[in-house]
Amino acid sequence: MADTTRSRGLDAQGYLAREGSLGQIPHAFRPVVAAARDRLLDAFGARLHSAYLYGSVPRGTARAGHSDLDLLVALHDEPGAPDRTQVDALGDALDKQYPQIDGVGTILVGRARVLSEGERHDLGWFVACLCTPLLGEDLAEYLPRYRPDALLARETNGDLGRRLPRWRERIAAADVTQEALRPLVRSLSRHLVRTGFTLVMPRWNGWTSDLHEMAEAFGGYYPERAAPMREAAAYGLEPSGDPAGLRAVLDSYVDDLGPWLAREYARVHGEKAARQELP
Known part of the structure; x- marks a missing residue:
């Protein structure tokens, strides 16, 4: 076994x-x-x-x-x-x-x-x-040893709602070129997938850093949101596409998947304690 x-x-x-x-x-x-x-x-x-x-x-x-x-x-x-x-x-x-x-x-x-x-x-x-x-x-x-519990979930990624306004500013300020948009798509994609995973981490009872595994674990509890999370995992590894397509991906993150995930995270785990953010 x-x-x-x-x-x-x-x-x-x-x-x-x-x-x-x-x-x-x-x-x-x-x-x-x-x-x-x-x-x-x-x-x-x-x-x-x-x-x-x-x-x-x-x-x-x-x-x-x-x-x-x-x-x-x-x-x-x-x-x-x-x-x-x-x-x-x-x-x-x-x-x-x-x-x-x-x-x-x-x-x-x-x-x-x-x-x-x-x-x-x-x-x-x-x-x-x-x-x-x-x-x-x-x-x-x-440092102590850690379990995949609700406290860890809240304090690692329970601040997505506070991040979204800054994400919108970064997207609006970015040049509409592959060189400018690819790293932004990769960064935000990874953040969303990891947030989706830590949302379900206490129920899944474990940890993985593999983006595809994270997306699959999330999809097991939220099948209605599984497809966009799988797409985000793919973009987190290989943010390919023309500038217009990459910009559309970013817009979908801050207009749909991100706000929904922030609300659900706050409902399930609460919001992360406010602290000074890393530069």
Whole structure:
């Protein structure tokens, strides 16, 4: 009989198991990771507390030329605007040098914020369960273990209603070109699919970071919304189409799927506690 607990991302005690490892990094991406590690050390030196990988690269599912490199960097102190400029420049340089990645996304935070009570079931959970240590002391050692419960669901993605106005502003301001719209479609698609999944996560009783699996889990509880969620999963992986089509996808997110999902999320789990958002 299959071990459904482990297959759904839980350990033997029913806690979320940490996903990813340095050993799972595909061979093509190892030079990129090595360069990122060295450049982070050069950029921040003694201010760097720890650095992590997350996403498809440490999960071993990254596709050369299609996947981005995702990093989380924790400093001993709170980062400022010059620090954010520095990590953006570092990411741009990596993206230009290594064709196997399609962009670099970096979350830059201070150690104290990761360990704060307000972030315990959001950023803290993210580091403890979805991030693979790359440099420094692992902050997961100071964080609790997590279950796929309603508290985690609320505090991770219970703010979609507050995000939608900003999404509309970003869509309105974006150039109607593939270059401008593709990353926006990919980002919003992934966010919607993950929100749809965490809506049903406590009932599904597990975790997956696979967008198609997330969409299928969601569709099992909301069959009337399964088709648009499956389409969002596909766009989250490969946002293809002409500019007019991509813009239509974005409009459907903020006019239909997003508002419905925000209302249903608030009804089922409540709204996420307000806190300062990451830049």
